[in-house]
Amino acid sequence: MTVSHDSLRTFPVVIEIPVQWGEMDAYGHVNNTVFFRFFESARIAFLERCGFLRSYDEVQIGAILHSTSCRFRLPLLYPDTVLVGARAEAIDFDRFVMEYRVFSTAQNAVAADGEGTVVSFDYRNRSKAELPQMVREGLDALKR
Amino acid sequence: MTVSHDSLRTFPVVIEIPVQWGEMDAYGHVNNTVFFRFFESARIAFLERCGFLRSYDEVQIGAILHSTSCRFRLPLLYPDTVLVGARAEAIDFDRFVMEYRVFSTAQNAVAADGEGTVVSFDYRNRSKAELPQMVREGLDALKR
Amino acid sequence: MTVSHDSLRTFPVVIEIPVQWGEMDAYGHVNNTVFFRFFESARIAFLERCGFLRSYDEVQIGAILHSTSCRFRLPLLYPDTVLVGARAEAIDFDRFVMEYRVFSTAQNAVAADGEGTVVSFDYRNRSKAELPQMVREGLDALKR
Amino acid sequence: MTVSHDSLRTFPVVIEIPVQWGEMDAYGHVNNTVFFRFFESARIAFLERCGFLRSYDEVQIGAILHSTSCRFRLPLLYPDTVLVGARAEAIDFDRFVMEYRVFSTAQNAVAADGEGTVVSFDYRNRSKAELPQMVREGLDALKR
Numbered sequence: 001m002t003v004s005h006d007s008l009r010t011f012p013v014v015i016e017i018p019v020q021w022g023e024m025d026a027y028g029h030v031n032n033t034v035f036f037r038f039f040e041s042a043r044i045a046f047l048e049r050c051g052f053l054r055s056y057d058e059v060q061i062g063a064i065l066h067s068t069s070c071r072f073r074l075p076l077l078y079p080d081t082v083l084v085g086a087r088a089e090a091i092d093f094d095r096f097v098m099e100y101r102v103f104s105t106a107q108n109a110v111a112a113d114g115e116g117t118v119v120s121f122d123y124r125n126r127s128k129a130e131l132p133q134m135v136r137e138g139l140d141a142l143k144r
Numbered sequence: 145m146t147v148s149h150d151s152l153r154t155f156p157v158v159i160e161i162p163v164q165w166g167e168m169d170a171y172g173h174v175n176n177t178v179f180f181r182f183f184e185s186a187r188i189a190f191l192e193r194c195g196f197l198r199s200y201d202e203v204q205i206g207a208i209l210h211s212t213s214c215r216f217r218l219p220l221l222y223p224d225t226v227l228v229g230a231r232a233e234a235i236d237f238d239r240f241v242m243e244y245r246v247f248s249t250a251q252n253a254v255a256a257d258g259e260g261t262v263v264s265f266d267y268r269n270r271s272k273a274e275l276p277q278m279v280r281e282g283l284d285a286l287k288r
Numbered sequence: 289m290t291v292s293h294d295s296l297r298t299f300p301v302v303i304e305i306p307v308q309w310g311e312m313d314a315y316g317h318v319n320n321t322v323f324f325r326f327f328e329s330a331r332i333a334f335l336e337r338c339g340f341l342r343s344y345d346e347v348q349i350g351a352i353l354h355s356t357s358c359r360f361r362l363p364l365l366y367p368d369t370v371l372v373g374a375r376a377e378a379i380d381f382d383r384f385v386m387e388y389r390v391f392s393t394a395q396n397a398v399a400a401d402g403e404g405t406v407v408s409f410d411y412r413n414r415s416k417a418e419l420p421q422m423v424r425e426g427l428d429a430l431k432r
Numbered sequence: 433m434t435v436s437h438d439s440l441r442t443f444p445v446v447i448e449i450p451v452q453w454g455e456m457d458a459y460g461h462v463n464n465t466v467f468f469r470f471f472e473s474a475r476i477a478f479l480e481r482c483g484f485l486r487s488y489d490e491v492q493i494g495a496i497l498h499s500t501s502c503r504f505r506l507p508l509l510y511p512d513t514v515l516v517g518a519r520a521e522a523i524d525f526d527r528f529v530m531e532y533r534v535f536s537t538a539q540n541a542v543a544a545d546g547e548g549t550v551v552s553f554d555y556r557n558r559s560k561a562e563l564p565q566m567v568r569e570g571l572d573a574l575k576r
Binding site: 015016018020021037041044078 | 303304305306308309310325328329332366
Binding site: 159160161162164165166181184185188222 | 447448449450452453454469472473476510
């Protein structure tokens with residue numbers, strides 16, 4: 001599933017998703033909400049890789065999406081297959097910023113860039129929490 | 145929320161949903177998958193009314209969607225508000241058939257009819273189950 | 289994109305779609321509406337292969353979805369990749385029935401079967417139409 | 433459709449949307465992509481009110497979504513009805529910023545705030561364009 005491309009060289013996690021015809025809206029372009037579905041799929045893949053899904057399973061400290069944004073660069077059309085990259089930046093004691101990039105293989109160009117702030121949350125105490133050690137190590141490993 | 149209209153006279157549960165612009169696809173009509181979202185929303189409202197959501201909470205006997213279908217009659221467009229009716233037919237010992245109707249208020253016409261077979265399932269024993277007594281009574285009450 | 293599997297042997301068009309995490313609903317299973325998105329994606333691929341998209345472009349005779357249904361066999365979960373097959377049956381002078389099959393590679397089993405009736409429509413005259421000759425030939429070629 | 437609430441007092445356009453059960457994801461909360469559907473529906477309502485849909489019809493100068501963001505404040509659950517407000521800020525010669533607010537009536541609280549930059553685009557010349565005069569006047573009228 002992990003595919004490499006120069007625009008995505010700095011993204012340790014890259015997933016591949018075929019565009020569905022039904023994701024286009026009445027303007028004949030992939031609807032803006034679909035880009036956030038792409039981001040989400042890349043985020044879930046990243047959270048698995050950095051240990052945050054395991055952290056939730058083992059100690060109920062998981063990740064919450066605090067905010068997210070998208071800068072649309074090119075309209076996407078069916079048929080196409082996008083590569084969606086995710087990486088962590090600005091790692092703080094209780095949060096980090098995910099950066100996303102959507103690359104259109106049909107157009108051989110970046111279609112969108114995005115961000116999402118992910119906050120560590122202790123589901124047992126219902127409160128914010130520091131990033132678990134296993135997540136810190138996972139983030140480090142993905143940096144290298 | 146419950147609205148009445150002659151085409152929906154025989155539907156004891158009717159919900160009202162505004163069509164969203166983004167539900168239209170590249171043909172400029174509301175995408176076919178959205179009709180099944182409409183059906184689902186009416187089904188959930190019906191399952192609450194007939195006691196099936198309470199049955200799940202109290203004795204873990206809930207409803208599973210076995211199959212579903214839709215007959216499209218008119219294309220839907222934004223702006224519009226649909227009324228979606230649901231009723232139970234063919235009530236058997238462990239299942240019943242939900243019938244749905246989507247009515248376009250903008251076109252003053254039926255846009256689609258559908259069905260879904262709902263099966264009773266015991267989530268503790270992981271097996272099919274008879275319809276709980278509270279659901280039978282709920283279905284009776286909605287018939288009257 | 290075309291993948292082969294024994295359960296899909298009789299389907300001339302098969303597409304591959306990764307399940308997205310966000311397609312699961314509050315029950316933790318892929319939502320029922322997503323199966324109709326899968327069907328649609330297979331239908332579009334089939335309509336392209338049998339010449340119906342070209343027929344629309346050249347003589348404005350296209351395909352309309354008259355009705356559709358799904359029989360759910362297994363709940364789908366993330367992560368998974370589904371193969372979705374499409375074939376034409378019951379070919380009549382102005383319509384045919386598409387049959388669909390959703391195969392879960394994670395579970396190595398059929399997750400759903402479905403149908404959709406596709407009707408030929410003349411967009412210039414706004415009326416039903418016979419299947420264009422190029423579509424008949426395309427359907428024949430896909431049968432072999 | 434236009435509803436008023438104190439948190440939305442400064443939003444000249446407010447739409448009302450019932451939350452659908454199927455919009456919740458596997459975490460049991462309304463999925464993050466749905467907030468962008470809410471924003472889109474409010475944006476379309478706003479663009480109609482300020483004359484941008486008419487401008488597109490008459491002179492093919494329409495609005496393009498350049499970028500968008502959301503700050504999630506509270507998880508949304510079914511059943512609920514949200515009010516979604518939209519207003520224009522930072523009006524420049526060829527663009528403005530839409531601000532959105534999602535208000536949960538079930539929780540009587542703001543569930544999310546968002547933004548979107550809307551750019552004027554001349555579809556005949558395929559180039560950026562100044563905001564049409566009718567849009568400027570529409571924006572003024574909505575400010576008052």
